[in-house]
Amino acid sequence: xxxxxxxxxxxxxxxxxxxxxxxxxxxxxxxxxxxxxxxxxxxxxxxxxxxxxxxxxxxxxxxxxxxxxxxxxxxxxxxxxxxxxxxxxxxxxxxxxxxxxxxxxx
Amino acid sequence: xxxxxxxxxxxxxxxxxxxxxxxxxxxxxxxxxxxxxxxxxxxxxxxxxxxxxxxxxxxxxxxxxxxxxxxxxxxxxxxxxxxxxxxxxxxxxxxxxxxxxxxxxxxxxxxxxxxxxxxxxxx
Numbered sequence: 702x703x704x705x706x707x708x709x710x711x712x713x714x715x716x717x718x719x720x721x722x723x724x725x726x727x728x729x730x731x732x733x734x735x736x737x738x739x740x741x742x743x744x745x746x747x748x749x750x751x752x753x754x755x756x757x758x759x760x761x762x763x764x765x766x767x768x769x770x771x772x773x774x775x776x777x778x779x780x781x782x783x784x785x786x787x788x789x790x791x792x793x794x795x796x797x798x799x800x801x802x803x804x805x806x807x
Numbered sequence: 808x809x810x811x812x813x814x815x816x817x818x819x820x821x822x823x824x825x826x827x828x829x830x831x832x833x834x835x836x837x838x839x840x841x842x843x844x845x846x847x848x849x850x851x852x853x854x855x856x857x858x859x860x861x862x863x864x865x866x867x868x869x870x871x872x873x874x875x876x877x878x879x880x881x882x883x884x885x886x887x888x889x890x891x892x893x894x895x896x897x898x899x900x901x902x903x904x905x906x907x908x909x910x911x912x913x914x915x916x917x918x919x920x921x922x923x924x925x926x927x928x929x930x
Contacts (some may be wrong), residue, residue, distance in 0.1 A: 735916035737852075744902060744920035745852065756918065788852055792914045795927050796842075796854035804839075
């Protein structure tokens, strides 16, 4: 089974900060990686798929990069609406999610 | 507008069964693979099962294999999850999710999620 490791688990940041979240796969998943945002009591929302493709309607301050085993999600300038938990997901071989990164207000 | 509405959750005793349903609207249901994902209280996301557009390909997480059965009725725009031999660790919010492709063999992410139905296993 492919394991996904996200870091950090929690990130404290301020509005306007540049934020980077990392996701590592236990084996190569090519570019079959997605990033989701989840707010409390809500369903996850797709932000990025195929490692770097921005989902329609998602603000351009979100970007993804990487391939193989190392991936990053970057928020270029944090907005109040971005405080949430972020999950990476590999879908190269069935699915595995990372453990999540909570972005909280500093 | 894509809508996915789950139902069928509730409180059941260990060892019993439950059937979840997901009613889909706002898209051509039989053009897309569908999935179940669960989230235990305060925990992360866990993939449960996937089914291709025509039910020809199906996959299960090891944690539910042999106990859960995914199915779909394209005529009714509905997805189902039959859950047998339920365990305490199956307690979670179960989400229905729409794939971006028709197949589960070709890699694809999920672009829409329902709001979930809560399953609680307790004696």
